[in-house]
Amino acid sequence: MKIIKYIALIIIVGLAIFIWFSSRATGNDLVTVTIGGRDYRALLADQPAEWERGLSGQTKHQMMLFVFPDKQLRTFWMKDMNFPIDIVWLDDTAVVGVERASLIPDGIPQVAWPRYSSAVPINQVLEIPIDLKQNLGLNIENGDKINIKL
16 A cells, blocks of 8 residues: 555646656746836746747747847747747846737748848847737837846
């Protein structure tokens, strides 16, 4: 009987560890971003695997904040996107560019999809689904400040 209890305990602990690592791997940590004095929740992508995946394959229309360890020119593309997004380039908290990438190319192979690059080195990017942006009435322009609570 003790063996069954130990096996059950090992399974429970293993499942808890798996769930924790799975949530980290999919960028499920949430951060608060403040835009125009209003707080919003965004998925956090602060690891290379999360940067690569981004919002690709997601069905839930949610913002995602990419946080990088340094400032560089960054390039994004809409691989496996299920909905259109805007890309907001951030130098710390200052908006230095907005890529209105609101159309997902239909009928074009993914390898031919356009890439979107920052004009200056940046260390953060905010991806905002178009329908969420419209529903919230967000209008983000160069020079705006976006405060981030990690």
